[in-house]
Amino acid sequence: MKEKPDTLEQAVLTEYKYGFVTDIDTDVIAKGLSENTIRLISNKKNEPEWMLDWRLKAYNHWLKLEEPKWSNVKYPIINYQDIIYYAAPKPKKQLNSLDEADPELLATFEKLGISLNEQKRLTGVAVDVVMDSVSIATSFKEQLSEIGVIFCSISEAIQLHPELVKKYLGSVVPMTDNYFAALNSAVFTDGSFCYIPKGVRCPMELSTYFRINTENAGQFERTLIIAEDESYVSYLEGCTAPMRDENQLHAAVVELVAHTKAEIKYSTVQNWYPGDKNGLGGIYNFVTKRGMCKGDHSKISWTQVETGSAITWKYPSVILKGDHSIGEFYSVAFTNNHQQADTGTKMIHLGKNTRSRIVSKGISAGHSQNSYRGLVRASKQATNARNYSQCDSLLLGDKCGAHTFPYIEVKNKTAIVEHEATTSKIGEDQLFYCKQRGIDAETAVALIVNGFAKEVMNQLPMEFAVEAQKLLAISMEGSVG
Amino acid sequence: MLSVKNIHANIDGREILKGINLDIKPGEVHAIMGPNGSGKSTLASVLAGREEYEVTEGAVSFLGKDLLELSTEDRAREGLFLAFQYPVEIPGVSTTNFIKAAVNEKRKYLGQEPLDAVAFLKMMKEKMALVEIDQRLLSRSINEGFSGGEKKRNEVFQMAMLEPKLAIMDETDSGLDIDALRIVANGINKLRSPDRAILLITHYQRLLDYIQPDYVHVLYNGRIVKSGTKELALELEEKGYDFITDEVDLAANQ
Numbered sequence: 110m111k112e113k114p115d116t117l118e119q120a121v122l123t124e125y126k127y128g129f130v131t132d133i134d135t136d137v138i139a140k141g142l143s144e145n146t147i148r149l150i151s152n153k154k155n156e157p158e159w160m161l162d163w164r165l166k167a168y169n170h171w172l173k174l175e176e177p178k179w180s181n182v183k184y185p186i187i188n189y190q191d192i193i194y195y196a197a198p199k200p201k202k203q204l205n206s207l208d209e210a211d212p213e214l215l216a217t218f219e220k221l222g223i224s225l226n227e228q229k230r231l232t233g234v235a236v237d238v239v240m241d242s243v244s245i246a247t248s249f250k251e252q253l254s255e256i257g258v259i260f261c262s263i264s265e266a267i268q269l270h271p272e273l274v275k276k277y278l279g280s281v282v283p284m285t286d287n288y289f290a291a292l293n294s295a296v297f298t299d300g301s302f303c304y305i306p307k308g309v310r311c312p313m314e315l316s317t318y319f320r321i322n323t324e325n326a327g328q329f330e331r332t333l334i335i336a337e338d339e340s341y342v343s344y345l346e347g348c349t350a351p352m353r354d355e356n357q358l359h360a361a362v363v364e365l366v367a368h369t370k371a372e373i374k375y376s377t378v379q380n381w382y383p384g385d386k387n388g389l390g391g392i393y394n395f396v397t398k399r400g401m402c403k404g405d406h407s408k409i410s411w412t413q414v415e416t417g418s419a420i421t422w423k424y425p426s427v428i429l430k431g432d433h434s435i436g437e438f439y440s441v442a443f444t445n446n447h448q449q450a451d452t453g454t455k456m457i458h459l460g461k462n463t464r465s466r467i468v469s470k471g472i473s474a475g476h477s478q479n480s481y482r483g484l485v486r487a488s489k490q491a492t493n494a495r496n497y498s499q500c501d502s503l504l505l506g507d508k509c510g511a512h513t514f515p516y517i518e519v520k521n522k523t524a525i526v527e528h529e530a531t532t533s534k535i536g537e538d539q540l541f542y543c544k545q546r547g548i549d550a551e552t553a554v555a556l557i558v559n560g561f562a563k564e565v566m567n568q569l570p571m572e573f574a575v576e577a578q579k580l581l582a583i584s585m586e587g588s589v590g
Numbered sequence: 591m592l593s594v595k596n597i598h599a600n601i602d603g604r605e606i607l608k609g610i611n612l613d614i615k616p617g618e619v620h621a622i623m624g625p626n627g628s629g630k631s632t633l634a635s636v637l638a639g640r641e642e643y644e645v646t647e648g649a650v651s652f653l654g655k656d657l658l659e660l661s662t663e664d665r666a667r668e669g670l671f672l673a674f675q676y677p678v679e680i681p682g683v684s685t686t687n688f689i690k691a692a693v694n695e696k697r698k699y700l701g702q703e704p705l706d707a708v709a710f711l712k713m714m715k716e717k718m719a720l721v722e723i724d725q726r727l728l729s730r731s732i733n734e735g736f737s738g739g740e741k742k743r744n745e746v747f748q749m750a751m752l753e754p755k756l757a758i759m760d761e762t763d764s765g766l767d768i769d770a771l772r773i774v775a776n777g778i779n780k781l782r783s784p785d786r787a788i789l790l791i792t793h794y795q796r797l798l799d800y801i802q803p804d805y806v807h808v809l810y811n812g813r814i815v816k817s818g819t820k821e822l823a824l825e826l827e828e829k830g831y832d833f834i835t836d837e838v839d840l841a842a843n844q
Contacts, residue, residue, distance in 0.1 A: 539678050541678075542674065549661075552691065
């Protein structure tokens with residue numbers, strides 16, 4: 110048989126377009142983890158005693174745990190003594206104009222359609238040049254504090270709002286929850302804190318974008334969002350713009366608390382270094398994200414677009430405690446080359462008449478492995494619990510894998526749980542049809558993938574969605590035969 | 591416009607085309623007829639640039655360019671259109687978005703600005719009327735769940751939108767009932783113009799009742815064994831392919 114040129118394979122054989130640099134000046138401490146390391150971190154952050162105690166307790170628990178082995182990912186053994194646990198980034202080198210920025214980075218910005226001012230902010234052009242962006246950020250901050258919304262770094266919150274942090278930190282993801290959550294609890298460096306008071310509808314999307322004073326949260330990020338009764342907030346994590354990061358291990362924890370009739374919408378675009386074509390390097394992303402629908406009629410919605418990282422281990426979950434509460438999970442996970450993703454969600458129905466919806470779209474290319482892992486549990490008390498899950502996989506080429514692991518535990522007879530799954534493949538026939546219409550393979554694959562992921566993309570805030578769509582296309586770029 | 595000279599082509603090492611010669615001028619309509627397995631669809635695939643087929647001998651020039659040197663997508667952008675016998679379903683991609691991408695890729699290749707939404711919509715409306723296609727079809731995923739007739743009508747609609755120089759219709763009549771056939775044929779007739787050539791590939795004469803060809807060629811065993819005017823099609827209808835194929839087989843055995 111004649112060797113056919115495999116256009117699909119070539120279309121997806123692509124390299125990370127964002128480069129990978131490690132020349133940021135940082136204030137670092139020595140490698141390794143011990144009680145002293147934790148005291149040092151706490152001390153550097155000038156934390157109160159209770160915070161240090163909390164961290165130490167987490168550390169001592171972590172020592173008793175073993176790294177989980179159940180996920181469908183393979184990676185070399187991590188030496189936790191070979192990691193630097195505190196690296197406060199020094200202020201970025203300020204540039205005078207965009208001409209001084211990395212042209213490769215600028216080219217990517219161009220492709221993503223990021224505005225000039227935003228480009229300046231992201232590359233660290235001196236802020237006084239970026240008048241618009243700063244004044245917007247400042248006026249947003251003023252507007253937020255007027256209505257009582259607290260939006261700051263978690264370090265700031267520990268200093269300024271200790272009563273809130275004490276009350277909620279670890280209330281959704283206990284420090285004992287799992288190996289990586291315990292590790293994070295012991296050594297977390299920074300992250301975001303949001304508090305939406307009763308009855309307030311947050312008038313803008315909150316994102317790390319406007320938290321300009323603490324841009325680099327580091328590898329052990331900790332986020333806590335609290336929505337009081339009848340409040341609403343939409344939070345954006347990450348950025349479609351290039352993330353340059355020198356840390357290989359990331360273990361973040363995100364906790365959401367929604368009180369009665371409150372709604373939290375949490376959107377993520379994750380675009381970290383996935384490693385090279387041969388699977389070398391890349392970020393290990395072990396994240397624990399969980400939301401608690403604490404009050405009746407509350408709602409938590411997770412939306413994620415995951416295109417980066419060598420390994421993704423992530424299950425944004427919702428505990429549906431309040432009666433009539435709603436949990437949602439919308440996910441697009443794209444893996445290429447040798448990336449591995451084991452991601453999904455947990456919907457824990459405790460309250461009566463609780464509803465959850467899961468829409469997961471996995472796209473695998475190259476030699477990558479993409480797994481959906483999800484748990485739907487209806488407890489004894491969860492009368493009339495309702496779940497609908499849909500898990501679709503799209504394969505590009507024949508060397509990648511897609512896996513689905515749905516777990517369903519129902520203890521209440523009135524609960525209704527539905528699960529649908531499909532697997533499809535972009536075929537050479539589809540590509541030929543597109544090419545015959547003048548659409549090259551690369552554009553065709555992007556068109557098909559975006560069509561496949563549309564249902565999830567539609568859940569993203571509008572501007573974010575446009576960028577995320579372009580990001581998907583860029584992730585798939587490569588030479589086409 | 592199109593000049594095919596002594597084309598030989600293989601698939602999986604098996605020779606399907608064994609020396610095809612064909613000349614098509616602007617404005618002409620040619621019909622290629624022949625029994626099943628004679629190589630009709632292979633010829634369409636080779637001209638469009640399907641990679642499974644290997645051209646081992648011969649040359650094709652299209653509008654003065656070496657067609658075989660062009661990529662599949664560049665052939666399309668130069669103005670070669672293939673209406674598929676079995677149009678492919680692409681879930682999740684709306685027909686409108688798909689055609690918009692195709693139109694704008696072609697414009698980019700020709701150094702033109704992409705069509706804005708208003709101009710594109712206007713063009714869509716014009717062409718929709720021309721080929722009698724329902725707007726609701728165009729907002730659905732391309733070809734997904736379309737009936738046979740809808741798929742073929744959609745092919746002709748894409749042809750209208752892309753305004754090709756040469757349109758190859760691969761068994762566009764297959765699987766159509768008489769009403770659908772009439773609508774599709776009407777659409778194609780409206781797209782006839784002095785600077786556009788059409789190559790109809792068909793097994794049956796009935797399509798030629800609706801679209802009058804200038805020339806008819808009979809393909810058999812990978813070669814064009816007889817060419818003539820539209821009367822040849824009528825003769826085939828009356829006598830069947832045997833009267834030609836027997837003659838050819840006899841000659842081959844002597």
